[in-house]
Amino acid sequence: MNRTRRHLALVLAAAAITGASGCAAAASDEPVIVVTTNILGDVVRNVVGEEAEVRVLMQPNADPHSFEISAQDGALMRQADLIVTNGLGLEEGLQQHIDSARSEDVPLLVAGELIEPLAYAEGDSEGAPDPHFWTDPALMVDVVDELEERVLGIDGIDADAIGASTAGYRSELTELDAAMTEAFAAIPTDRRALVTNHHVFGYLAERYDFRIIGAVIPGGTTLASPSASDLRDLVAAIEEAGVTAIFAESSQPDRLVQVLAAGADVDVDVVELFTESLTNPGEGADTYLAMMRTNTERISAGLSP
Template identity: 70%
Template sequence: MRAAQLSAGLALSATLLAITGCAQASGDGAGDRPLVVVSTNILGDVVDEIVGDEADVLVLMQRNADPHSFEISAKEAARIQDADLIVSNGLGLEEGLQKNLDAATNAGVRSITAGELIEPLEYSSGDAAGAPDPHFWTDPARMVEVVAGIAEELEKTDGIDASVIAANAAEYTAQLDDLDAEMTAAFAAIPGERRQLVTNHHVFGYLAERYDFTVIGAVIPGGTTLAAPSASDLDDLVSAIEKAGVSTIFADSSQPDRLVQVLADEASIDVDVVALFTESLGERGEGADTYLQMMRSNTELIATGLSP
């Protein structure tokens, strides 16, 4: 009996080891397939959809992280050097990671920057005025351009079947077109006088341009969460909110909403604070597992929050 139990235990241990080994190979890009390293989890999800089984995808940014401030381990920094292709957001987004990306590129690792595949908007106000806005993923139409550019670069990668990449990219582009149509329909129901956005920092410039919103302002008057608002900044924003009659303020889920709540409390109007996934995917089961789910969830929350 004990021998049978021991045999079963050894078999179970061997199975668990095999499963663990497979999980580690998939997670860190080990194995015979090409390795694609992606900086943010939003782009990581998109790249994963395009790549399919043609390569291992290593995403550096954890879920629910802040892309402006996250950093990586020494082990991950070393893995970047082994990549067959690096995909980054660019336009100043990955502030805590840029030195690692630059080091890999300088060492000869092939890379593509998504922000260079689109015509970027510029911030119109705050400390970042005139600088490029890196939050292009809030516009699905621009993401179509990003998918096309990334797919083209993946097709050039040794060990990858270009025809598979082309087919996957075409299928995902169709899903982006569907998303764009859904967002257009949902936002069309919001009255013109209520199509005004206030966020914790400037993340919705591209969404506002595509779907005809006005960005009233942000609690942090810039494109990065690493800045801090002054008292005069908050006073100006409170005045703008009161003048526009804004009913809802949107805060990113990866950042504490304390400042946003303080602002809402200071404004002498009834203002709701709604958390959105704007710069990072959520954990599995949070309703923002993928880029498409994140955008659909945000669309529903914005449409509900701004409706009469």
């Protein structure tokens, strides 16, 4: 599809979905980049600046494993100048739309294909690639580097503006990584033990020298359910490791985590983190950088003596 026809279709699609999930209705002649998750959406906006319209499909406080989009949103994806997705099986409800856009030759950047993925070590997802790479900001730098190149390939983009915005954001990511390294280094080694709702911190643990004790849902997706034996095994591991805090994602109810904490024969706090989704402004994690800083502070506080 040529550029004129593609933008005409975008105008029609946008007009049909006023108020739809994260997608502005106003249409223009500027390039349009569609992003699946709100974490990547924030990263893309920092790189793109004012050079393109960025439309994010996933609303704040949503679960990337289960959120879905409308047929109109799917049509919008097929008309974009670029689609940015997480990949590695994260957007489980969007795969058919991603495949459809790919079949129509819409340019696609799959962030998970830019890194060396870790594999899950247990549960239903054992051996499968872990899609939660954003918990390591150094890997997000790799995504930003490729994103810059792909955006520069879109007609009408100002290369100098993209170069400046990318360099600035890359520096912020590097500063974030340094701050996280310093904060986590202050936690005694024997207390760097993580228990969460489901397995989401593999990359953070790899970079900052944490041990993964386990997860309430022993797998990589929130759509699975733990068995009674899974919970018993995790309680035993928590007691043996002397875990002092269990971390629950803000996008998921923490009822099971509370039950697990009550069942462990140790004094365990339940601490809310923002790991799967950004929040609305004022809720603690409205940008990727804010999310990571908040999580660093809460993890440090929860595990420090």
